[in-house]
Amino acid sequence: MNAPHILIVDDDPVLLRALPQTVSLRMPEAKVDTTDSAQGALEQIQKYQYDTIVSDIKMPGMDGLELLARIRELRPGTPTLLITGHGEHDLAIQALRGGAYDYILKPIDRDYFVAALRRAIQTQLLQRQVVEQQLTLELHAKLLEGLVQQQTHELFEARAAKDRTIKIVLHALKTPLAHLKEMTQLLRLKLGLKLEGTNVPEMVSQGLVDFEHAIEQIEMLVQELLHTSRIETLMFVLRRQHCNLVELCSHVLEEYAASTGCALTCESLCAPIEVEVDEDRMSQLIISLLSTAQMNSTQGTPITVKLQQIGQKAIITLSYRGSPPRLGMEYYISRKIVEQHDGRLEVESIPEDRSTYFIMLPHSIDPTEEQTDNVKQIQRTEALWTLTA
Numbered sequence: 545m546n547a548p549h550i551l552i553v554d555d556d557p558v559l560l561r562a563l564p565q566t567v568s569l570r571m572p573e574a575k576v577d578t579t580d581s582a583q584g585a586l587e588q589i590q591k592y593q594y595d596t597i598v599s600d601i602k603m604p605g606m607d608g609l610e611l612l613a614r615i616r617e618l619r620p621g622t623p624t625l626l627i628t629g630h631g632e633h634d635l636a637i638q639a640l641r642g643g644a645y646d647y648i649l650k651p652i653d654r655d656y657f658v659a660a661l662r663r664a665i666q667t668q669l670l671q672r673q674v675v676e677q678q679l680t681l682e683l684h685a686k687l688l689e690g691l692v693q694q695q696t697h698e699l700f701e702a703r704a705a706k707d708r709t710i711k712i713v714l715h716a717l718k719t720p721l722a723h724l725k726e727m728t729q730l731l732r733l734k735l736g737l738k739l740e741g742t743n744v745p746e747m748v749s750q751g752l753v754d755f756e757h758a759i760e761q762i763e764m765l766v767q768e769l770l771h772t773s774r775i776e777t778l779m780f781v782l783r784r785q786h787c788n789l790v791e792l793c794s795h796v797l798e799e800y801a802a803s804t805g806c807a808l809t810c811e812s813l814c815a816p817i818e819v820e821v822d823e824d825r826m827s828q829l830i831i832s833l834l835s836t837a838q839m840n841s842t843q844g845t846p847i848t849v850k851l852q853q854i855g856q857k858a859i860i861t862l863s864y865r866g867s868p869p870r871l872g873m874e875y876y877i878s879r880k881i882v883e884q885h886d887g888r889l890e891v892e893s894i895p896e897d898r899s900t901y902f903i904m905l906p907h908s909i910d911p912t913e914e915q916t917d918n919v920k921q922i923q924r925t926e927a928l929w930t931l932t933a
Contacts, residue, residue, distance in 0.1 A: 547574060548574040548596070548665045549592060550575070550594060550598065551576075551579070551588055551598070552576060552579075553578075553579050553582065553599035553600065553603075553608075554580065554598075554603070555580050555604060563652075563657070566658065574665075581603065582607070585611060586614055586618070589615060593622075596624070596661060596664040597623075598624075598626075599612070599624065599627065600627045601627060601628045602628075602629070608626050609635075612642050612644055613642060621668070621672075621675075623645035623667050624644050625648055625660055626646075626648070627647070628647055628648070629649070645660075645664050648660060782885070784885070785822075786820050787820075788816040788818060789819045790851060792823060793849065793860065793927065794810065794929075795827075796827045797830075800834050806932060807931070807932045808931055809930045810927065813924075815926050819905050819908055829903070830862075830903075833862050833901050833903075834931070836869050837869070840866045840867040841866040841933075845864065845865040846931060847864045848861075848864070848928065848930050848931075849928070850925060850927070851926050851928075852926065856906060857907055858905045858906075859904050860905075861901070862901040865897065868895065869893070869899055886905075888902075889902070889903055890902045890904075
């Protein structure tokens with residue numbers, strides 16, 4: 545801690561000698577400056593940052609109250625003690641209202657004077673510590689902010705570089721995969737013609753079929769990686785429009801059943817559920833979940849798809865019996881598609897029993913329709929489909 549620096553202002557030469565002597569006896573570490581006028585005090589205050597200023601109120605020219613006002617302008621944080629005569633309570637109250645730290649009554653009690661000085665100096669010290677700590681915190685906050693911005697920029701650049709690398713690799717893979725698939729199909733066709741009418745085992749032909757299937761899986765993986773890259777870089781654009789979710793599900797399920805040879809039954813109330821979705825993306829999502837369900841379902845067990853409306857939500861429930869789904873990249877892409885529709889995708893699995901997907905989407909409500917809170921909570925099943933292999 546630096547030695548306290550005190551300024552004493554008084555036109556009385558006796559007090560101007562006595563007060564510094566009192567301070568030097570009781571506070572030998574303190575440095576004391578004196579002046580016999582308010583104008584001289586202002587000149588000193590502009591030169592030095594004092595820890596405390598002591599001034600008489602009644603002085604010729606500029607009095608102590610005017611000086612106090614100027615001190616608050618020049619050094620607003622500096623505690624000021626004003627000396628007033630005995631019984632001059634109005635002046636003391638004026639001083640306190642004007643911002644004086646304390647007032648000293650004449651005749652001056654040396655013990656009270658020194659105690660008031662110590663309190664004022666301690667207050668000033670604490671104020672400076674607060675300011676210093678605040679500046680330190682602000683500097684630290686700026687450093688942290690700069691560090692966060694730098695690391696965010698570096699992370700963004702790293703992700704961008706990763707995405708560029710993925711895209712380059714995936715696009716490089718697509719052409720040779722397509723060529724390899726064409727060559728495999730052609731080879732299987734020619735081999736099939738050569739094997740026709742012979743007793744050569746079908747092992748080679750079946751191996752080519754499996755090889756072709758593996759290529760198709762790699763193609764799907766490449767496509768999923770591209771989708772993932774687009775989603776993470778916000779390049780996955782949705783073309784949302786109003787549509788009837790009942791019709792959309794019905795159309796997708798009919799096409800899926802036709803392409804897979806599954807038997808499809810439907811129970812529908814024919815009541816529309818209006819939603820705002822990208823029909824192509826939502827169709828892709830439903831087909832993906834259906835494929836996963838069929839792949840994991842127990843042979844001969846049905847896959848059920850239920851479409852419900854609960855309040856302001858439309859819920860597609862896809863359920864099957866069999867192995868729980870693997871929540872890999874395909875599920876990640878599906879979940880992101882639903883989230884970009886302001887919805888949620890959840891999965892619930894009971895081992896060795898039933899697994900269920902829940903696609904929850906916001907229901908587009910006609911703003912002209914008046915709906916009560918009770919109506920909003922009604923649960924209705926609008927359609928139920930069953931797929932059997």
